[in-house]
Amino acid sequence: MQEPISVTELNNQIKTLLETTFFNVYVEGELSRITYHASGHIYFTLKDENSSISCVMFRGNKRKLKFRLQEGMKVFIKGSITVYSPRGNYQINCLDIEPSGEGALALAFKQLKEKLQAKGYFDQARKKALPKFVDKIVIVTSKTGAAIQDMLRVAKKRWPLVEIVLIDTLVQGEAAALDIARNIKIADSLGADVIIVGRGGGSVEDLWAFNEEVVADAIFEAKTPIVSAVGHEIDFLISDFTADLRAPTPSAAMEMILPDINEVRIYFDTLFENYESVMRKILDKKAQTLLHLYNLYEQNNIISKIELFEKEIESLRERFSSYLEFVLDRKSKDVSELTNSINSAMEAVFSLKENDLLSLKRSYENNDPSKRGKKGFAQIVKEGSIVSLSDLKERDLIELQDPFTVVKAEVLGKKKLN
Known part of the structure; x- marks a missing residue:
């Protein structure tokens, strides 16, 4: 009769047999009951339509795993059979796991x-703009x-x-x-x-x-x-x-x-040219404005008034001439006396107007800086404005100007003449 053996001995014999026979297995199946243990090991079950087997991937091998195991995923497993003798349990010790259908790296990605x-x-809203x-x-x-x-x-x-x-x-x-x-x-x-x-x-x-x-x-x-x-x-x-x-x-x-530094140079050259063109247009516009203002001034200055007086005198001459002819036609018998009377009146009016004109011309010439300078006169300028002697006080800095010379001076004192 055959001698019985202990459970432990049987399990040990099974362990030796399985581990030496199935030390290198390559199995395909579906993952289920996956547990990522705190120790770093992964425990799961590999199954097909009819059977299942327990599996473990220890922490050292898990580091090489590029993707995360998921329930229902079909995989290829390389490993070996190990037996836990005290319980008689056996499992696959997984050395490598690859997904079925696509590569491990592709799946991990x-x-x-x-x-x-x-x-x-990947949200565009959180992406930072480059300077x-x-x-x-x-x-x-x-x-x-x-x-x-x-x-x-x-x-x-x-x-x-x-x-x-x-x-x-x-x-x-x-x-x-x-x-x-x-x-x-x-x-x-x-x-x-x-x-x-x-x-x-x-x-x-x-x-x-x-x-x-x-x-x-x-x-x-x-x-x-x-x-x-x-x-x-x-x-x-x-x-x-x-x-x-x-x-x-x-x-x-x-x-x-x-x-590109060359493109930047071209950009700044173009920018400078555009700036220069704009400034030239602004200056041209300002020059036109100044010319317009000068023309307005010329139209309203004393020369224009003199010309107006001359036209008025000429108009009076024509009106008196017409009046004379009219009177001569009406008063032919008093021609000589009336002519003398009218001539006297005309001469008086002409003399009055000519005196006004002469006075106005003298006033203009006396106030014309260019002519005053020729006569030895100079105008006093203080802080950019023309002033009189009465406007000055001691220590004032002034300029004496004629058309040809500017003299800078300081007022040392001031007194009134009786």
Whole structure:
């Protein structure tokens, strides 16, 4: 008769058999009853239409998982069978999990994008505007990559006045995401106008650090406008959606941020020409206004009054002549006497008007500064106005002007003449 064995021994034999036979399994199934434990492990069940098996992914392997497990998700699992002898339970110890139908990285990208979009990370309303003219740029990238050389070359060509600060950063590998996030925070504290976060092209895996949530958080929380410039034009990453501006390449980032110095020169030359043209038109208009005012003055000055008096005298001559002819026709018998009387009256009127005219001309000539100067007279100007001697007081600063000379003087004293 066969000797019995203990339960423990049986479980141990089963453990040895299963773990040595199924040390490398590759299984397809549907996820259910998923538990993310506080210890960092993930517990879940893998099932199909007829059966199910318990699974565990320990914390060390979980770090490599790019996406989050979801109920009902179909996956491929690589791992090994392990048995817990005290209970006789067995499970799959998962080393790697891949989604069925699409790659793990693609799924991880999709999940994180949906999560961040729901949190408002991509909202246009929260994106910060870049300044029109940039004085200082901080670049978060590798100092040995081609990207930094491309950016420096473009910056020197377009706007050599800009200050550029480089923070050497890991841009590839498992430690890259944390390094990028940490350096974004440092860059945000340096008082730059713009931060560029980026690197040159590469595979999806090479660029993956810019798809990590920790990088998106750092970009979202920064106070300085950030430009994401990763890979090539066809590459779209989480950093592109989160940043304030997405540039298709690192060199394109510099072209988008910095103005072309030659275009700026042309702009200011055109601006100056337009300003000069406007000022010329304003001055021309002012000159026309002054000419108009001068003409108005000429029409109303003393010369015009003299001309008016001359016309009045001529008119009186004509009227008296007409009156004389009229009287001669009516009073032919008294022609001689009447003629003498009229001539006397006319001469008296003419003399009176001519005296008025002569007086007016003398007044004009006496008050004409140009003629007064020729006679040895000078006008007194104080604080820009013509004044008389009675207006002056001791210590006044004055100018004595004639048409040819200006003399500056100071009043030393003043007394009245009897």
